[in-house]
Amino acid sequence: MKILVTGGAGYIGSHTCVELLNRGMEVVVIDNLVNSSAKSLERVRQITGKSLEFYQKDVRDRAALDEIFDKHDINCVIHFAGLKAVGESVTMPLEYYDNNLYSTVILAEAMRDHGVKNIVFSSSATVYSADNTVPLKESSKTGMCTNPYGWTKYMNEQILRDSAKAIDDWSVVLLRYFNPIGAHSSGLIGEDPRGVPNNLMPYISQVAVGRRDHLNVFGNDYDTHDGTGVRDYIHVVDLARGHVAAIEYMQTHRGESVFNLGTGTGYSVLDMVHAFERVTGKKVPYEIVARRPGDIGTVYASPDKSAELLGWKAQYGLDEMCRDTWAWQSKNPMGYGE
Ligand code: NAD
Ligand code: UD1
Numbered sequence: 362m363k364i365l366v367t368g369g370a371g372y373i374g375s376h377t378c379v380e381l382l383n384r385g386m387e388v389v390v391i392d393n394l395v396n397s398s399a400k401s402l403e404r405v406r407q408i409t410g411k412s413l414e415f416y417q418k419d420v421r422d423r424a425a426l427d428e429i430f431d432k433h434d435i436n437c438v439i440h441f442a443g444l445k446a447v448g449e450s451v452t453m454p455l456e457y458y459d460n461n462l463y464s465t466v467i468l469a470e471a472m473r474d475h476g477v478k479n480i481v482f483s484s485s486a487t488v489y490s491a492d493n494t495v496p497l498k499e500s501s502k503t504g505m506c507t508n509p510y511g512w513t514k515y516m517n518e519q520i521l522r523d524s525a526k527a528i529d530d531w532s533v534v535l536l537r538y539f540n541p542i543g544a545h546s547s548g549l550i551g552e553d554p555r556g557v558p559n560n561l562m563p564y565i566s567q568v569a570v571g572r573r574d575h576l577n578v579f580g581n582d583y584d585t586h587d588g589t590g591v592r593d594y595i596h597v598v599d600l601a602r603g604h605v606a607a608i609e610y611m612q613t614h615r616g617e618s619v620f621n622l623g624t625g626t627g628y629s630v631l632d633m634v635h636a637f638e639r640v641t642g643k644k645v646p647y648e649i650v651a652r653r654p655g656d657i658g659t660v661y662a663s664p665d666k667s668a669e670l671l672g673w674k675a676q677y678g679l680d681e682m683c684r685d686t687w688a689w690q691s692k693n694p695m696g697y698g699e
Contacts (some may be wrong), residue, residue, distance in 0.1 A: 363387040363608055367412035367420050368441030370397040372552040373541055376601040378405045378413060380569035388413040391420060396551045396555065398697035404549040404696035409561040411480055423471060430475035437479035437608050440468060446559055450510035450655045461513035469524050478530050482521055484537045486660060487511040496663035499619045507655045525617040532615045534607040539662050540622030542684040544689035550690025553696030561633060562639060564682050566690035571645040576645055577628050580652035585659055589630035593623040606673035623662025624675040640683040645693055
């Protein structure tokens with residue numbers, strides 16, 4: 362079975378390529394490298410001992426998609442390509458809507474015209490409204506997104522949901538990720554944010570490796586066990602395997618489906634700092650600062666539907682998430698840039 366992976370050179374995409382190749386699937390990647398390095402794909406080849414095809418092209422380039430679909434008999438597309446920095450989306454909304462929505466529309470049109478019927482989409486817990494109770498279920502309320510990035514996920518879900526209704530025999534799986542962290546245990550691939558990391562775990566690991574002074578903890582007055590924000594962190598390899606499960610599910614299910622990919626367990630910011638220190642033996646100095654605008658106290662998933670219908674459950678715990686984050690960061694202090 363041949364899979365087209367858009368954004369396959371990125372953090373989650375590269376880990377998913379490894380899992381697909383390990384399952385004996387063939388992989389074609391399209392990525393314009395706007396937020397990644399082709400080195401990640403060399404490392405994927407190194408880890409798996411298998412080859413994959415890479416097109417350095419933009420997903421909005423219809424001619425490039427036509428070439429790929431003409432040349433390869435694609436069973437399923439996994440659509441990771443997109444811009445993902447929440448703060449940047451607030452200052453550059455048009456670039457986010459252009460890249461994230463237009464790419465999905467062009468891709469879906471090309472799939473329809475070439476008779477490719479299966480697509481897995483990278484959605485996010487950000488589509489859930491802030492006024493839900495936890496755990497978040499797939500049936501929890503969505504919308505009222507707080508930034509353009511979140512709206513692009515919400516709108517892309519709708520674009521694909523409508524397409525699944527209209528195009529004969531289509532299957533769309535929307536995967537709502539919680540907080541992916543960690544790396545492949547080899548330390549060869551991992552998350553390589555450009556500039557100052559927005560997210561917690563890359564920030565912690567850059568402090569530990571000496572690239573930054575200390576962590577700013579955004580608020581300690583939330584209604585949580587230690588006052589700091591609680592999230593559902595999931596090992597990126599578990600997340601990648603969720604995509605393999607989704608592809609298998611699609612072989613027998615048509616129409617639209619939506620699944621959470623989370624563990625169902627929440628950890629606070631200080632839980633993460635302490636676990637990282639314990640597992641790696643590195644100190645992570647921190648300071649408590651004001652809350653980050655738009656943040657809420659507690660977010661975690663109900664993983665029950667994924668367990669029941671996809672037969673997928675996260676296998677790795679916090680220690681493995683910290684161990685593998687450190688394997689990547691310590692072997693590649695400057696990411697792929699070194
Ligand atoms: P990433 O930036 O590492 O990967 C995205 C990849 O897409 C990059 O390699 C980038 O170069 C490529 N890309 C972007 N626009 C493109 C275009 N127009 N044409 C071709 N390639 C393009 O990000 P990631 O963390 O691996 O995220 C993958 C997907 O998962 C994204 O859609 C993201 O929004 C979603 N997601 C990520 C998280 C997270 O916390 N990492 C959480 C929820 C959802
Ligand atoms: C991020 C995304 C959100 C997405 C979600 C799941 C941002 C701003 N938001 O949010 O759109 O839906 O992942 O993929 O990227 N924290 C600190 N100091 C830091 C960084 C973070 O204290 O330097 C805290 C935050 O306040 C939060 C927790 O750590 O309580 C996790 O933050 P982060 O990694 O940004 O994830 P989300 O807030 O869940």
